[in-house]
Amino acid sequence: MKVSGKNLTQIASNTVEGSYNSLRHFLNDAPWNDMVLNNRRLEVMQQCRQTKLQPGFTLIVDDSGHRKSGDATDGVGRQYIGEIGKTDNGVVLLTTYYYDGVRKLPLDVALYQHASSLPQGKTDPQFVKKPDLALQLIDSCLQRSHRPRVTLIDAGYGNNTPFIKQLEQRNLTYIAAIAKNRSVTYQLPTPQQPHKYSLEELATALPAEAYSEVQLNLERPRTVWVALIQAHIPKLEGFTLAGNSIECSNLGASNLS
Secondary structure, three states: OOOOOOOHHHHHHOOOOOOHHHHHHHHHOOOOOHHHHHHHHHHHHHOOOOOOOOOOOEEEEEEEEEEOOOOOOOOOEEEEEOOOOEEEEEEEEEEEEEEOOOOEEEEEEEEEOOHHHOOOHHHOOOOOOHHHHHHHHHHHHHHOOOOOOEEEEOHHHOOOHHHHHHHHHOOOOEEEEOOOOOEEEEOOOOOOOOEEEEHHHHHHHOOHHHOEEEEEOOOOOEEEEEEEEEEEOOOOOEEEEEEEOOOHHHOEEEOOO
């Protein structure tokens, strides 16, 4: 169900046999467990042909920030807020989605408790780093016996080597963005031995014929030139790297090979 407004009145108007008062009681007063409720929602999804999860899907791990003006909301603090592209006061939610090329369905969600929102800061028992939260959500999917064909990681996690190594330990095929200054070892089509390059250096060192034209059908369509190469990143397994000659900061990595 798509709801144009996110306030309780609008949600109630789109709920079968629901009312504003019943939803308000459910959210504010009724004793319910969010994990139990979400697991029940996923069970119902599996019983419906239109929403049943099928093999070969992509698991999307999304990190979304939302601005907040006050400090009364759980997890609020000064942190990077993706919707505005800068640091501000707000909350961050981590969400996993099922995507099969047509349907995008939410699976699990976790609130990142910013250290400043907790009594003991980073030493508080409730404090969990965002990469660890992301792994918890991924494990929830795996524990339900839903193994994705590919795991697509939010751009902020590709440079976190311990996190990526955890994905490899789970034998997950993944795609993640990495920084343009990340060092890789690559063999150029020359007599010289494999050499270390930053991805930005490598993007300019590759011959023109290594690139293919790709049309991006966005709100503002763009043409980019992309190269796919085999390279090695220290401390990780074999990688396939995608280089973008127009926006080097958008260089990405995956272990699809």
